[in-house]
Amino acid sequence: AQSVTQPDIHITVSEGASLELRCNYSYGATPYLFWYVQSPGQGLQLLLKYFSGDTLVQGIKGFEAEFKRSQSSFNLRKPSVHWSDAAEYFCAVGARYKLTFGKGTLLTVNP
Amino acid sequence: ETGVTQTPRHLVMGMTNKKSLKCEQHLGHNAMYWYKQSAKKPLELMFVYSLEERVENNSVPSRFSPECPNSSHLFLHLHTLQPEDSALYLCASSQEWREVGTDTQYFGPGTRLTVL
Numbered sequence: 001a002q003s004v005t006q007p008d009i010h011i012t013v014s015e016g017a018s019l020e021l022r023c024n025y026s027y028g029a030t031p032y033l034f035w036y037v038q039s040p041g042q043g044l045q046l047l048l049k050y051f052s053g054d055t056l057v058q059g060i061k062g063f064e065a066e067f068k069r070s071q072s073s074f075n076l077r078k079p080s081v082h083w084s085d086a087a088e089y090f091c092a093v094g095a096r097y098k099l100t101f102g103k104g105t106l107l108t109v110n111p
Numbered sequence: 112e113t114g115v116t117q118t119p120r121h122l123v124m125g126m127t128n129k130k131s132l133k134c135e136q137h138l139g140h141n142a143m144y145w146y147k148q149s150a151k152k153p154l155e156l157m158f159v160y161s162l163e164e165r166v167e168n169n170s171v172p173s174r175f176s177p178e179c180p181n182s183s184h185l186f187l188h189l190h191t192l193q194p195e196d197s198a199l200y201l202c203a204s205s206q207e208w209r210e211v212g213t214d215t216q217y218f219g220p221g222t223r224l225t226v227l
Contacts, residue, residue: 004153032212043115043201043218044154051212090154094211097142097167101154 002027002093006102013081014110021076021105023091032094033074035065038104039087047089050074061085083109113137115219117202123225124192132187132222134202142208143185144216145177148199160185161208192226199223 003026013019025031032051036044048059055067065076074091086109091102115136124130136143145157159167160179174196176188185202199221205214 036218041120041220043117043203043220045218046215049212049215097159097208097211098156099154099211099216103151103153 002031002095002100004091004093004100004102006089006091006105008105009103010106010108012108012110015083016080019076019078019081019085019107021089021091021107023074023076023102024072025074025091025093026072027093027095029095033065033067034092034094034099035059035063035074035076036090036092036101037061037087038090044090047076081107081109083111085109115202115204115217117200117219117222119222120220121223121225123227124189125227126192126194128192129188129190131189132200132202132224134185134187134219136183136185136202136204136217136219138204138217140204140206140217141182142205142214143179143182144203144205145185145187146201146203146218148201148221150198154201158187159208166208189224192224194226197224197226 005024034049035047048057050057050067088104088106090104092099118133143160147155157171158177163179178186201221202219203216205216207214
């Protein structure tokens with residue numbers, strides 16, 4: 001069965017600083033990998049997804065993620081964080097119709 | 112209305128009450144999902160419907176009863192819940208249900224349920 005680990009429960013960064021959120025997955029085959037964001041009072045919004053091909057994936061809102069098979073990782077990055085990026089971020093691995101989510105990383109952005 | 116909407120946004124109920132959560136998608140999708148988001152736990156898939164037919168029941172207790180009268184509407188009927196059922200219940204939809212890699216799931220804002 002697949003699983004996802006997000007090691008950081010809460011991260012605080014200053015506005016304008018770079019960001020990296022970690023995600024490690026466990027899955028026997030080539031995974032489908034996703035990053036979702038959940039703002040307060042909102043549902044989950046898809047930031048980006050990886051199926052195959054180029055291991056660096058570009059998403060919305062200036063986010064990107066890199067798939068590293070050797071490390072079983074799919075870390076999310078942004079070069080310069082904006083205050084509006086404060087939210088909870090979820091990594092997920094997909095198999096057939098099922099998404100398996102991590103517990104999430106809460107991002108706080110200081111002015 | 113666009114996307115996936117859920118009502119009510121907040122619900123408080125006693126353990127002996129019966130209530131229903133409603134989800135509506137305006138995306139023309141064929142598949143709909145219920146998820147449970149508890150504090151400090153990952154999102155858990157509860158049910159999957161495709162064209163009004165239930166295709167997955169992820170070992171959910173019978174006190175949760177889903178209903179999908181058409182491909183745009185999904186309900187979750189609740190009865191004799193326990194305090195540990197307090198959570199955010201999220202609805203999602205996708206074009207089809209068989210392959211998450213190609214069929215992106217779009218989520219509603221959720222219903223925050225508190226069971227007293």
